[in-house]
Amino acid sequence: MSKLAMITALGLAATALLTAAGPAVRAETPSAGPTQYLPLRTEPEPKLHVDPPLAEPLVGRRTAIIPYRTENFRILPIFGVGASDVSPRAGHLHVTVDDLPWHWADAGGTGAIVLAGLPAGEHKVLIEIATPEHHVISGKAVSFTVPAAPGQHH
Numbered sequence: 001m002s003k004l005a006m007i008t009a010l011g012l013a014a015t016a017l018l019t020a021a022g023p024a025v026r027a028e029t030p031s032a033g034p035t036q037y038l039p040l041r042t043e044p045e046p047k048l049h050v051d052p053p054l055a056e057p058l059v060g061r062r063t064a065i066i067p068y069r070t071e072n073f074r075i076l077p078i079f080g081v082g083a084s085d086v087s088p089r090a091g092h093l094h095v096t097v098d099d100l101p102w103h104w105a106d107a108g109g110t111g112a113i114v115l116a117g118l119p120a121g122e123h124k125v126l127i128e129i130a131t132p133e134h135h136v137i138s139g140k141a142v143s144f145t146v147p148a149a150p151g152q153h154h
Contacts, residue, residue, distance in 0.1 A: 075109030
């Protein structure tokens with residue numbers, strides 16, 4: 001028997017075995033959410049959730065670790081007009097501390113803002129989600145107190 005005839009015979013035997021085994025198995029696609037591979041025609045409004053700073057680092061190290069999460073919005077290092085067409089929606093954060101006249105953009109998507117070496121006293125941090133063109137969509141502020149270190153007065 002030639003190699004071609006043998007390969008053909010094996011292929012036919014495999015097909016017969018699979019057909020006799022029952023209906024074809026298909027991968028189930030979850031219907032719970034959109035895929036990142038296709039653009040969305042409509043998207044739900046993005047939401048930002050911000051929690052209070054974690055207690056231990058705030059007291060022990062004067063470091064505010066502020067957890068956040070987004071819904072219907074991905075934090076990515078993309079900027080400019082072309083990036084606004086990304087689907088599902090993406091952008092970055094604007095972070096403002098103590099109502100200062102400046103802020104910074106955070107595109108890391110780490111799930112937390114970390115502020116180290118804060119002086120003792122009251123502080124406010126405003127976290128905003130923004131489009132790749134820096135248009136603010138929404139924001140949340142969190143206020144907290146950094147305690148004085150033992151023996152320190154403020």
